[in-house]
Amino acid sequence: MADTRLIQSRYRLLELIGRGGMGEVWRARDESLGRQVAVKCLKPMGPQHDQAFTRILRERFRREARVAASLQHRGVTVVHDFGEHEGVLYLVMELLDGHNLSQLLEENKQHPLPVDHVVDIAEQVADALGYTHRQGIVHRDLKPANIMRLTDGTVKICDFGIARLGHDIGMTSRLTTTGIAMGTPHYMSPEQISGKEVDHRSDLYSLGCVLYEIATGVPPFDQDDAWAVLVGHRDTRPEPPRTHRAELPGFFDRVVLDLLAKAPDERPADAADLRRRIVLGRSGEQPLPGPLTHSGDAPREAVLPPWTRSMTVGRRAVGTLYGAPEPSNPAAGLTGRWTAATATAPAPHSHSFVSVPTGPPDPDLLAALAGRHSAGIDLGRLGRWEEAGEVHRAVAAQRARVLGPDHPDTLASRYEVGFTLSRTGRAEDALREFGRVAEGRERTLGADHPQTLAARQETAYVLGQLGRHAEAHQVYETVLAARERAMGPDHPDTLRCRHNLAFNLGRLGRPEEAWQVAREVADARARLLGPLHPDTLATRYEVAYVLGRLGRHAEALETYQDVARARATALGADHPDTFAARYETGISLGRLGRNAEALELYRSLVADRTRTAGPADPETLRARHGLGVNLGRMGRWEEALSQARDVCALRERTLGPDHPDTVTSRREVAVGLGWLGRWNDALVAYRQVAEAHSRALGPAHPRTLAARNDEAHCLERLGRSQEAAGIHRALAAHRAQNAAPPG
Known part of the structure; x- marks a missing residue:
């Protein structure tokens, strides 16, 4: 590193x-x-x-x-x-582009933030905490340094991973002796200080401390001694915020004092109740009264836990990893001191991978397997799916020997094996692997466990890859019902399943239902994640696709344009998803007969794709194909033919002669030749298309039959009517055979 x-x-x-x-x-x-x-x-x-x-x-x-x-x-x-x-x-x-609340206070010379900003921050944090608490997650280290206010006013909570980890370690007396810093005590709840079990109401207390500080400029207990701060949290009622700042609204004063109640039962019931009170207060309505009776002083004989005696007060509202770096050697953490600390750790011996321990699994072996599992995932992210599959198969086999075939880690590796199979075109093998993983997880974890449902959802996805959309639909419906029971209708995994269900409905030829489901998911994701979240935009993209299938091309165009603009803002102008939305915008423009606009869009898209991915990238060639199609629609057939030939040659070289994209380009060459009256050349091209379809799809496939029909049309143009009639008779026999009921 x-x-x-x-x-x-x-x-x-x-x-x-x-x-x-x-x-x-x-x-x-x-x-x-x-x-x-x-x-x-x-x-x-x-x-x-x-x-x-x-x-x-x-x-x-x-x-x-x-x-x-x-x-x-x-x-x-x-x-x-x-x-x-x-x-x-x-x-x-x-x-994130913004500042944490600690930095905002420091930049304001510890003066409080504007009242409207404080109330807005309170509402947004309450909304976010409501969501995380519904997922069963308690932050445990909420403080100004862990709350970011972005430049657009959005407020985000940070450190749901490491912050909670650090606190868990600090709260364990055995581990605190190792010297890990506990952090500042200014935002700890009385139950945290007493070493008791904490729940979501501890986060509400910490939020009360944060709101108190950003509203008044000082935390509720601002002593210089850590012990005094802890005792203050445990024993002392805070002064009302309005005693420091009279301009604060009355409802805000009451909300903060209720959050700072010593007993968890006397605080707001949950973050949703807190947000409701803030919203009512902002609107001028009188909120329902909160808890009125706060606990008095705690018994003086209550003793703070021993671990608190080693705490230092620190600087309040600081200590975030998003704060300013230390001035001395800012790169040392990753360039010398850290690496040196791990360089002497012995690597696992190669023979340990094949040994079968008779006792508990060797921790070093398990750690090595976890590292190889992560390496396999990284290979997949790089698009090296074959190599990733080899790694995951080896790790899965070793984990099965060491841990057992139904151990969650073994099944996690086999899940990744299925994923690599689906990404390398081996859908049938992927389906079998995901099915086995789902069965193993059901035995070990239960039918409704999220990991079991994830494996079942992947089986549905692979069924869709195989064109078995009716079976995929049944699996999606079963998984969706289980997710809604276990997680609720607005959980991200539930919405992801509904998104996939909408996609599959469209492929089942049920576009009205697909549109309805996709629209509902898009609205829910916008409400929960925000209108610019990639998942929201992915579903809106699907909405646009289904609108096109319904023939509502003007609405599809408007939606694609909105998605393209939003993705450019959220992901960047050169992000592949942004390019994809621009491409579909061009398709919709063409369907509406606005070919000149489509042509200009594709010219700019070709230039951008070439700049970012190169001239031979499949998506660059897809954009060039769209450009050629629109040149033809405008009657510029010489240019269209030149474009189609170039694209066809590049696709044949990079994808192969029978790849569907190559065959599509070859047909576009044939179309251009026909419009230019070069029917002999067009006949050769159409025959090549028919032969490629026949090899890949079979002689009776609709695409093969359509290509043979084009061949007959060319023969008629050349005056070779008897040959054309022979092809038409053969096509009629194929259609009659396919239409006949089974005997």
Whole structure:
């Protein structure tokens, strides 16, 4: 890592943008997708930490990273990826353009934020917490440094992974002796301080502390001594915020005091109730009264847990990984000190991969297999699916020997095997593999477990690949019903399943139903994730596609244009998804007869595709094909023929002579030759198309028959009517045979 500053051959570290007790955050470039991201690296443990501790840390990181990656809400930082590279655990997130609340206070010289900003932040954070709490996730480390306000006013909660991990470690007395910093005590709930079990209401208390500080400029308990701060949280009622700042609204004063109730039962019931009260207060309506009776002073004999005595007060509202980097050697964390700490760790011996332990599995072997599993996933991300499949098959076999065939890790590897099979055109094999994984997960985890449902959903996807859309529909409906029961209708996984169901309905020839479902999913995703979230835009893209199938081309065009603009804003003008929406915009323009506009769109798209991916890239050639089609529609057949020939030659060289795209281009060559009156040449091209379709699809396939019909048309143009009649008789016999009922 020190030499290349490249993580897993994908994420190139560009600039250190923050450092905290648990690690660092870098601005980085995702080389695979060409986008800017933030990469958070967890600081490796030094030699003073034993191996058991390190294994616990890594496992907790992976578990919490999975939790963070599962959260999809406009108010929660998006996690794209996570893994381990050269001993450093990393998390890849969206790169946020804005400042955390700590920075906003510091830039404002610790003066409070404007009242309207404070109330807006309160409402947005309450909405995001409501979502995460419904997923069963408690943040446990909510503070100004973990809440970002973007330049467009959007508020996002950060650190659902590492922050929770750091707190869990700190709250375990055995682990606190290792020297991991607990962080600032200014935002801890009384139950956290007392070492009791915490739930979502602890987050509400921490949010009350945050709102108090950004509204008044100081936290509710602003002593210089950590012990005094902790005692204040436990024993002392805070002064009402309006005693510091009279202009604060009355409803806000009551909301914050209710959040800061000592007993969890006396706080708002949940974040949804909190948001409702804020919305009512902003609208001028009188909110329903909250808790009126707060607990009095706690018994003085109650003693704070021993771990609190080593805490330091720190600087309030700071300490985020998104804060300013330390001035001394900002790159040291990834370029020397961290790498050196892991360089001496012994690599697993090769013979350990084939040994079958008689006792508990060797932790080093399991760690090595986990690393190889991650490497296989990274190969897939790079498009190297064959290599990825080999890695996953080997890991699956080893895990089956060490852990058993139905162990979740074994099934996770087999799931990835299925994924690689589906991406390498082996849909039948993929279907069998996903079916076995689903059966194993059902035995081990239960029929309605999310991992079981994920495997079943992949079987539906592969059934669609095989054209078995009716069977796919049945599986999607079963999975959707289970997801709605277990997760609710608005869970991201539920919406993803409904999106796939809509897609499949369209392929079943049920476009009205497909449009209705896709529109509902798009509206739900916009509400939950935001109108610019990639998932929202993917469903709106599907809405546009179905509108085109329904012949509602004007509406399809408007939707595609909206999606193209939104993707350019959210993903970038050169993102492949943006290009895809522009391509479909051109298709819709052509269907509406607006060929000149379509032509200009395709010219610009060809230029952009060539610049970003090269002249022979399949998507560049697809755009050139669209350009040629529109040249023909405008009667510019010499140019159209030239374009079609170039594209056909490039496709034949890169994709093969019988690839569907190559055959499509060859037919476009034939069409151009016919319009130019060159029927002998057109006849040769149409025969080549018919032969290619016959080899790939069979002699009775509709596309093969259509190509033979084109051949007959050419013969008629050449005056060879008897040959044309022979072809027509053969076609009629084929159609009669296919139309006859089975005997």
